[in-house]
Amino acid sequence: MLLSVHHLRKYFPVQSSFWRKASGFIHAVDGVSLFLPAQQTIGLVGESGCGKSTLARIMVGLIVPDAGEVFYDGKKISLENSQQLNRFRQNVQIVFQDSANAFDPRFTVKKILEEPLKINRLKVEGSLYLRKILESVGLSEEILLRYPHQLSGGQRQRVGIARALVVRPKVLILDEPVSALDISIQGQILNLLLDIQKKYRLSYLIISHDLKVIRRLCDWIAVMYLGKIVEFAPRQKIFNESYHPYTKSLLQAAQLSALTTGSLGIQGEPPSPLHPPSGCRFRTRCPFAEKRCQEEEPLLTPRGAGHKAACHVFV
Ligand SMILES: Nc1ncnc2c1ncn2[C@@H]1O[C@H](COP(=O)(O)OP(=O)(O)OP(=O)(O)O)[C@@H](O)[C@H]1O
Ligand SMILES: [Mg+2]
Structure with missing residues (x-):
């Protein structure tokens, strides 16, 4: 297993007023274990609000769980070990659900793509490297000087994927990668995801409410309901023998x-x-x-x- 999580729990406190203590807890992720094999794809499905994005954010180290463990490449990820955490965050990247708000509107595409390189202190041959990454997501270099509002939805999604790829990750977590796009662009992005998976030997966790997307891309499917995984199986078993x-x-x-x-x-x-x-x-x-x-x-x-x-x- 390249990436695995064990017994994850995340409850969000609900405050009834600003000063009061928590009046209750939203059970967003409640005892989830999941295993992602190298170079394979897991699809995560479930209704809106069942905890998919929260689980994804825990799996990339953006949300600290209340309980549970994350393992990457056989090692337990410790939040106290900043060196290990940084390496983990470089290896496991996320493409966010809402591509319209995923970027700083004051940054050009060039800056958007350079930022993760800077944060991870990676030295690469500047513009040639970015050109190659853009090419692999089907964009040309003239897009480098544009701002997010000057991109179409499909282009924005490709930039989101490019931003995740620049740090050479091993795992991509894709939160609703095509749901905001129209049908014709959806097909192109799905093909792109299959191509780059092969090219960069990536493992994917794909969140989608669209079972057609899941059927096309995934080897394994996890079904989530109210914070829990209720079924997990190889793709064909979910579709034929659930x-x-x-x-x-x-x-x-x-x-x-x-x-x-x-x-x-x-x-x-x-x-x-x-x-x-x-x-x-x-x-x-x-x-x-x-x-x-x-x-x-x-x-x-x-x-x-x-x-x-x-x-x-x-x-
Ligand atoms: N930062 C937060 N603070 C408080 N509650 C939160 C927070 N993030 C998520 N929640 C709540 O946790 C639950 C799970 O949210 P999450 O975003 O993980 O669902 P989801 O399955 O991704 O839904 P969707 O399909 O609509 O994207 C929801 O009830 C949501 O309101
Ligand atoms: Mg979500």
Whole structure:
């Protein structure tokens, strides 16, 4: 495993007024373990607010978890060891969900790309190196003097990928890499991601609510619900032999929305992450829930060939 996380937990305090102590906690990530093999791709899916971006930010060292551990290349990453943390941050890069706000508007593309080199104290042949990186994401050097507002959405996303690539990382975490783009550009960016993965021997964690994107790019799929991974399996197993009713309803919703206009989604709203249901968190929306689902939390148990699911009913 190149990158792995173990039992991660992150609760965000909720304050009812400025001076008061926390009146509650949002259970954003609640006991997540995940393993990313070298040069492979994991897809992370789940409804809005289930904790995907928080998990991604912990995995690149931008958010400190309340509990749990991150391992890179067999070594535990310690937050106190700044040298190790810097090396880790160089190796594991993130492309942010919101490319429109991901850059400093006062920086030209050149400065945007040079900044990570400076921070990581990497010496490279200046403009030739940047030209090569731009080329690998399908941009030409004339873009170097433009500001973020002078770029199209697709160009901005390519600059985001280029910025992650300049420090020669081993892992890229891509948070909704194509959701803000129109369909024709989406295809181009997905092809680009496949090309650069091969070229730079990268491992990916891709967050997307679009199962078509996940199906195309990923070797493994992790399904997240209210701060927990409820199913993890090789791609084909998720699409053909899933166990968890939540995974099944996500797949069904994706099929239905492909046939009709407008997203149909799953029945009802997800419960508040401030007060997740007891036992299985999906039980309040699950048509198969039994008494046991309310009383006992299902653990992620092996279902053969790397497949794991957390469900009492479907075993
Ligand atoms: N800095 C923060 N402070 C307080 N709450 C936060 C913070 N960041 C995220 N949250 C809360 O944590 C939960 C998980 O948020 P997160 O952004 O990880 O979800 P997500 O799965 O990425 O959603 P989306 O698909 O909409 O991007 C949400 O309820 C969110 O409101
Ligand atoms: Mg997000």
